[in-house]
Amino acid sequence: MDKALGDKIPEFNKKPQAGGVGITSASLGLGEHRTKFEILVIILVAVVIVGGTEASLIVFNVPQYVFPKPSQIIVALFTEWVYIWPHLLITLYELLVGFAIGGSIGFVLAAVITQFPFVEKVVTPYILLLVTTPMLALVPLLILRFGFGSEPRIIAVALASGPMVMINSATGFRRVDLAKIALARSFGASTIQIFTKIRIPMAMPMIIVGLMVGSIFGLLTTIGAEMVGGAEGLGNRLTYYSALIRMPQFFAIILILAILGISIYVIFFWLGKRWASWEA
């Protein structure tokens, strides 16, 4: 950082960054510009870790059921793919549907409730309760009621992601700037226009944070719920392969989950860059 000061005058007139609020490129770690050299080093580190693991597993003769070699995991991923991908689709389906339901309810609730301070004060503790209680705990109950299909998991995902979206969006909607609203009104804006042209864009950085955290929570809950009951989904495959001590396949699933998580992160990072970068 310091060396960058050499040829640049720091901007003193810039407002201090609102700590922790909004998606800034720094908080996401993806935004900083990386040189080719740095990217090369990052790839090199990955190669060293993977290669080192492979080599030491061979050298110390670690049995496959304790820890499979990276090469075995990759091979398992490809050979088992035909059996795995239907489960991947089910997991994605549950995650997307649950998140869509929970997220949209959370968003609409946040938008409406923040308009009524009294209602907001009354509702917030209950939302907080939903945020802090792991919705996984409800899954056995939901299974009793809805059976072993996707429904109980979708409900759990909605319950896990919705409150996250709601609480973050509400923080965004609460940041009203009266001058901006007056500006819109002075040009004859309707209530709906003020909402779509001022309030939503102003809340957008926090809405995106909510969507990101909500969808990550949703992924956790999907996998967890699949592990609890039923015979489908990547979570179920984890229990299945570990029960059979088929560790390369087990780790192949872990690899897919890691890629899923990273994809969610990247998607919302780009959404943030597109719709919320003005705040950084």
Next chain:
Amino acid sequence: MNLKVEKKAVSAAKPCAVKMAIRDATKYYHTRSGAVHALDSVSLDVRESEFLCILGPSGCGKTTLLWSMAGLHPLSSGEIRLGDEVITKPNPEIAMIFQDANLLPWRNLAKNIELPFELKRQPPDRKMINKLLDRVSLTGFENKFPRELSGGMQQRASIVRSLAVSPSVLLMDEPFGALDAFTRDEMNLLIQEIWMETRKTIAFVTHSISEAIFLADRVAVMSARPGRIAEIYDIDIPRPRPVEIQTQPDFIKRVLQIKSRIEHGKGPATGLAIT
């Protein structure tokens, strides 16, 4: 052609045609700790095509008055008329320019200027916008975001945003208060030129005596808490007025005259800046 007709009408109407009439405007803010008496029976005419400065210390109710004129909030009693029409809500003839430029940080300059058109569901008047951008030397900055522009540029953009929808009245609330002295001089010259070219009716709020005298045809001085009009001064200095005029004895005499009148009795004792 069109322009000529307009000018004729203006010059014919010049002797004191009233554009906006403020009658006994009184406003209380109701807060938890009680009512704040912000305006006390303010009566003031804003004449057609005049440059009126409203001068007063901070907290005397200038913004409150301007917001009422813009139809942004209601009066407790009294009324404000634009022609025959009583102002109860924002009027397309009236455009407001806010204290800091009040650009939307998530829109670039072009999108900021198009906002009023979007809100009115009209296609943006590109010819007008480009002409105005050129007039305030902002051509080529259309893709910049507000944070990338200096304070002066931001305020120039907000002037373009307001003028692009062709209002006949401009309400300006300490628009240059946050700018440094040099930029402020530039902006004062610019707004003087724009006024001379367009002959819009301008009500310009400031707490600087010399800014008020430099810009105005008339200066209405407000007294503090509750705000009322203490005195109105005619400023008959011929235009265009160069920035240097502010150092000339006659100008300084006017500044001191207003200042001493304010200090002797009715007006606010403190809070007015000479510069």
